[in-house]
Amino acid sequence: MLQAFRNSAKGKVGKTIVGLIVITFVFFGAESIISIAGNSAPATVNGDDISENDYQRLLNSRQQELTSQYGAEIGSQLANSPFLRQEVLNILINQKLQAQLTQDLKFEVSDDQVLKTLTEVPAFQLNGKFDQDMYLNLLSANGFNHKSFIASQRAQAALTQMQSGLVNSAFVNEKSVARYASLDAQQRKVAYRTLSAADYLASVAPSTDDLQAYYDENQDQFLSEERVKVKVVRVAMADMIADALVTDDEIDSAYQSYLAALASNEQRTVSHILFADGADNAAEAQSALARLAAGEAFADLATELSDDPGSAEFGGSLGELIPDVYVAEFYNAAMELTQEGDVSDLVTTEYGVHLIQLDSLSTAQAASLADQTAELTAVLKERKARDEMILVAADLADDAFASDDIADVALNFQTDVIETDWLTRSSDDELMAEDGFAAAVFSPTVVDDGMISSVVKTAAGDLIVVQKLDYQGEAVKPFVEVETDIRTLVADRMATELMSAALADILASTVALDDNWTDPELIDRNATGLPDNVVEKAFTLPAPVNGLSVATLEDGDLAYVIAVTEVVDTSPSETQQLAAKKFATTFAGSAQYQVLFNQVREAADISIRP
Structure with missing residues (x-):
């Protein structure tokens, strides 16, 4: 069976099944599988360390x-x-065991298959195109480098391939498939009554004692937010930019850098044919070159001859040529191609022998110095201002720490003190939307000690410090202030209770349908004319006895009495039969994978660092 699902995973169907298996792993007793390790790794699984x-x-x-x-x-x-x-x-530990299982079953994915997908990941794109800096920065922010990220993605892809193979090859009982399909095709005649708490509001009259009791029991619902007024000193980035001076020499230097960046920012897309599995890879590549010279299309030959399955089905296309992604021999050979359609000579790498074709080459047209001067000046002024702001931030932090009065800070930095209105954590205020500002104004330093806050940097690059002007802590609002709200809450609760009581009475007394019910309607599980929760509930009821199967359903301020008058079994459609088989296969595959994983974990030698 293992060989069967290995083959299945490598087929087209296997490639389309991603993430079908959701496994709830069994947590085993620690005493049965774990011993204390003496090495520096957090844990060791079958002799393989989990990295720190x-x-x-x-x-x-x-x-x-x-x-x-x-x-x-x-x-x-x-x-x-x-x-x-x-x-x-x-x-x-579970991930390591799955990786080991994948290796034992000889599932593997090549680097080229992983690299093929990188340029298509939206998180790595800027303006719809792969951006290397964004890619590397995101990796770094998440603790990866290029090599470790590719390795992790390769392992994950192999695991998915293995799981998909198991799903595709799972044994399925045809009777179970037929039962699932029959249930999916089943139809029911359904009628229902709707009750609304709003219909009972006129029947309730909360007393003052009711309101007071609710207030006393639920005071946490009537807390006022803590609020603060602060004095603000802001050093504006816009002012720093306006004051920055730029020389002609600096503009000339920036223009030369602009030209150099354009020259190095060309975009290339390439395809390749890999010869890796033959008796004489170089001879096969040379033969392919001859066929290309005779007029055959590169994409056709890649589909026919390439030993890279990840790109062969796309005519050998690898997408954009990205620095530091491909091995040096491959990258350098691809960079030597100058005309679209050019094909390299034989290129030998650790993976085999390649033929590389330049599919496209694009470069941007340089603007003149005169046309670029305004933009370059703006960039230089902003860069100088941001560099200056680094020094200003340190000076502002020192001055704020050393000063008792924020007015002295404003004087030293030649700016004004602005006083805010009351601010709460939920205030719809421009400053409160700035990252870190709320934490600063409600910090113990500001609220309790009355000192000047640490420096807050806004999204625009401004620097802000604050000092408390006034503060009011969280408190229970007076009863008279919230009485109207409480009356509404208590009345709604009473009305809902009356609705629930009426619902129970209807359920107990229903022996036949009257004019208060909707007309019975024959529906399937995908019916749209009824509330979704009514349809879902109707298909959970048993078949009717003596003409009716009745149940209730409460959903907030609405409630339903639901009656099934008839169950109709229909022949499943082809679509329903296919869906039932897919469901049964996935379910069986998940169960088989769980059993397989449990066996692997029970037999594992797992040590955990003390």
């Missing part, structure tokens, strides 16, 4: 998620708990 870098990368990612979800204080407590570290380590 991988552990720290995943741990930091999970810590940031928790902080973002629960706030700094609670997030920090959760992020530093031993439970999180255990969770991260268990994830990495």
